[in-house]
Amino acid sequence: xxxxxxxxxxxxxxxxxxxxxxxxxxxxxxxxxxxxxxxxxxxxxxxxxxxxxxxxxxxxxxxxxxxxxxxxxxxxxxxxxxxxxxxxxxxxxxxxxxxxxxxxxxxxxxxxxx
Amino acid sequence: xxxxxxxxxxxxxxxxxxxxxxxxxxxxxxxxxxxxxxxxxxxxxxxxxxxxxxxxxxxxxxxxxxxxxxxxxxxxxxxxxxxxxxxxxxxxxxxxxxxxxxxxxxxxx
Numbered sequence: 001x002x003x004x005x006x007x008x009x010x011x012x013x014x015x016x017x018x019x020x021x022x023x024x025x026x027x028x029x030x031x032x033x034x035x036x037x038x039x040x041x042x043x044x045x046x047x048x049x050x051x052x053x054x055x056x057x058x059x060x061x062x063x064x065x066x067x068x069x070x071x072x073x074x075x076x077x078x079x080x081x082x083x084x085x086x087x088x089x090x091x092x093x094x095x096x097x098x099x100x101x102x103x104x105x106x107x108x109x110x111x112x113x114x
Numbered sequence: 115x116x117x118x119x120x121x122x123x124x125x126x127x128x129x130x131x132x133x134x135x136x137x138x139x140x141x142x143x144x145x146x147x148x149x150x151x152x153x154x155x156x157x158x159x160x161x162x163x164x165x166x167x168x169x170x171x172x173x174x175x176x177x178x179x180x181x182x183x184x185x186x187x188x189x190x191x192x193x194x195x196x197x198x199x200x201x202x203x204x205x206x207x208x209x210x211x212x213x214x215x216x217x218x219x220x221x222x223x
Contacts, residue, residue: 042214043157101144103204105156106156108154
């Protein structure tokens with residue numbers, strides 16, 4: 001969905017480095033999510049936010065932190081990257097007003113930690 | 115750990131055939147959704163079925179839901195090579211979606 005953008009699209013980093021992945025949306029949605037996907041697997045939820053002042057841990061939050069700087073922006077940080085954080089990372093949004101929770105995904109960021 | 119399982123993990127069919135994928139889940143749900151993912155791309159929402167619905171259609175897609183068995187199925191009729199992708203079910207839990215492990219569908223032209 002072009003209304004949800006992620007930067008960078010690809011990133012190579014070294015163990016121990018701090019990196020940030022950014023997500024922006026123009027859909028006007030209040031809810032935003034970060035997921036990771038490992039090869040051949042489904043998505044696992046890292047963090048989610050229902051509003052600018054709302055941050056919630058997901059299934060696999062250890063080693064990650066997030067910041068909801070504005071309604072349209074939700075960034076994910078890896079405090080000290082490790083190789084098993086190599087994965088495909090997706091940002092998603094949804095609109096509570098539709099009461100359906102359909103999520104709209106960004107194109108993904110492919111992260112390689114050496 | 116993921117709370118959904120999909121079956122089969124991989125499916126290969128010929129163009130024109132029907133493809134059926136199944137999904138099971140463990141908790142009570144508000145709705146169940148199916149998403150499609152082309153290789154390495156973001157997921158795209160296909161169809162949503164509410165917990166009080168038993169069947170829903172959208173174009174060549176047919177979704178069923180059996181809340182007593184905690185299972186759903188996605189049928190793609192008259193498949194095309196362009197349907198080649200991974201398909202995921204996801205259900206709304208207390209606050210966020212939980213995704214299944216996905217079915218990789220290969221449609222041979």
